[in-house]
Amino acid sequence: MRYLTAGESHGKQLTTIIEGVPAHLPLLSEDVNASLLRRQGGYGRGRRMKIEKDLISILSGVRHGYTLGSPITLALTNDDFKHWEDIMGEEPVDPDTHIRRQVTKPRPGHADLNGGMKYNHHDLRNVLERSSARETAARVAAGSVAKKILSELGITVAGYVRQIYDVEARELDLTIDEKIARASQSDVKTIDPEQEEAMKRVIDEAKQDGDSIGGVVEVTVDGVPPGLGSYVQYDRKLDSQIAGAVVSINAFKGVEFGIGFEAAHTRGSQTHDEIGYEDDGGYYRKTNRLGGFEGGMTTGMPIVVKGVMKPIPTLYKPLESVDIHSKEPFQASIERSDSCAVPAASVVMEHVVAWEVAAAIVDQFPSDYMDQLKTAFDDYRERLRTFG
Numbered sequence: 001m002r003y004l005t006a007g008e009s010h011g012k013q014l015t016t017i018i019e020g021v022p023a024h025l026p027l028l029s030e031d032v033n034a035s036l037l038r039r040q041g042g043y044g045r046g047r048r049m050k051i052e053k054d055l056i057s058i059l060s061g062v063r064h065g066y067t068l069g070s071p072i073t074l075a076l077t078n079d080d081f082k083h084w085e086d087i088m089g090e091e092p093v094d095p096d097t098h099i100r101r102q103v104t105k106p107r108p109g110h111a112d113l114n115g116g117m118k119y120n121h122h123d124l125r126n127v128l129e130r131s132s133a134r135e136t137a138a139r140v141a142a143g144s145v146a147k148k149i150l151s152e153l154g155i156t157v158a159g160y161v162r163q164i165y166d167v168e169a170r171e172l173d174l175t176i177d178e179k180i181a182r183a184s185q186s187d188v189k190t191i192d193p194e195q196e197e198a199m200k201r202v203i204d205e206a207k208q209d210g211d212s213i214g215g216v217v218e219v220t221v222d223g224v225p226p227g228l229g230s231y232v233q234y235d236r237k238l239d240s241q242i243a244g245a246v247v248s249i250n251a252f253k254g255v256e257f258g259i260g261f262e263a264a265h266t267r268g269s270q271t272h273d274e275i276g277y278e279d280d281g282g283y284y285r286k287t288n289r290l291g292g293f294e295g296g297m298t299t300g301m302p303i304v305v306k307g308v309m310k311p312i313p314t315l316y317k318p319l320e321s322v323d324i325h326s327k328e329p330f331q332a333s334i335e336r337s338d339s340c341a342v343p344a345a346s347v348v349m350e351h352v353v354a355w356e357v358a359a360a361i362v363d364q365f366p367s368d369y370m371d372q373l374k375t376a377f378d379d380y381r382e383r384l385r386t387f388g
């Protein structure tokens with residue numbers, strides 16, 4: 001399976017084209033919209049999310065509620081476009097007006113300067129429109145289709161906020177239903193109200209100071225069998241595909257599986273997951289310190305992956321920059337902005353991880369239609385249970 005996204009942040013629409021989804025997967029626009037709605041929520045978002053009502057139209061690949069096996073096109077209209085028509089429209093504009101409106105003071109931490117230099121854009125709006133995390137709506141749309149495939153196979157994916165700035169969510173031993181319930185809340189998704197309030201407080205403080213903050217998101221995938229991904233070629237290692245996908249989310253700078261960076265100071269005996277066997281369930285691990293991966297393949301334990309999001313680059317008290325026309329020092333441009341997008345990004349990360357897992361499954365069990373996939377997948381699970 002593969003997908004492409006297209007669209008500018010304040011352009012007419014975002015488009016996702018997905019290829020390789022097996023036929024006969026139940027799919028309605030409501031399924032995608034439920035995910036999009038969650039991504040729009042979350043404490044710390046700016047005014048843009050009050051303008052948009054992210055609802056997709058399915059333009060191809062689905063008929064009477066089921067996928068056809070042909071490319072699926074999901075289109076999402078930007079409601080904000082109506083306010084930007086003269087800036088974002090396709091018609092040429094008068095050069096004087098154009099010069100006055102240009103974005104010329106690149107924001108440190110955003111794609112503005114590097115993108116402008118690379119594509120020779122003297123108006124940095126040409127960069128920021130596509131580098132904006134508005135694009136993550138299109139990726140969540142793709143991920144919601146992936147989640148439908150996974151749910152047909154008994155696999156669930158849940159993402160939630162582990163940390164915002166210096167407020168850490170307490171570690172809890174949650175059931176999968178509790179994790180999903182927590183992930184589907186649309187606010188700061190944590191465990192106890194006190195921590196939620198503390199997270200909201202640090203977001204408010206950053207906002208009042210014209211500053212921004214980041215945090216940590218955790219995604220868990222339950223119900224995966226052992227052996228998804230492969231050790232035989234570097235680019236088939238599923239953990240590396242997931243890591244790449246996480247770091248491809250705007251502002252995500254690091255990723256870890258299980259105990260992750262802690263493994264630098266744990267001994268082998270406190271790092272690896274001992275193996276057990278039960279007649280009913282087959283092989284299992286006594287712990288899940290490695291977050292569900294060995295050798296680029298799933299172990300059968302839940303995948304546990306964390307991503308760190310840096311603070312948002314646009315600051316209402318801007319950092320120093322240089323005007324690319326005059327070369328004079330200036331404060332960076334202020335674009336309307338979020339002050340913290342970690343809660344929204346937890347929904348994005350959940351969906352990009354879901355995509356990678358679903359794509360690995362469809363790749364490993366090539367199927368034209370869902371029943372074929374389910375049978376191949378169930379047979380595989382059954383074979384593993386008595387393996388050896």
Ligand SMILES: Cc1cc2nc3c(=O)[nH]c(=O)nc-3n(C[C@H](O)[C@H](O)[C@H](O)COP(=O)(O)O)c2cc1C
Nearest residue numbers: 110111131133250251312313314337338341344345
């Ligand atoms: C959900 C989400 C919302 C974001 N909102 C903003 C924003 O309002 N303002 C901003 O400057 N950056 C925002 N970002 C981050 C930038 O898009 C990102 O930092 C930029 O594209 C540069 O990419 P890099 O940080 O990965 O290097 C957001 C990121 C995510 C995931």
Ligand SMILES: C=C(O[C@@H]1CC(C(=O)O)=C[C@@H](OP(=O)(O)O)[C@H]1O)C(=O)O
Nearest residue numbers: 046048131132133134137335336337338
């Ligand atoms: C539009 C979204 O996020 C945007 C991501 C973003 C950025 O620079 O990444 C900047 C802001 O855009 P605007 O200036 O239009 O408010 C965010 O609102 C979205 O998540 O749908």
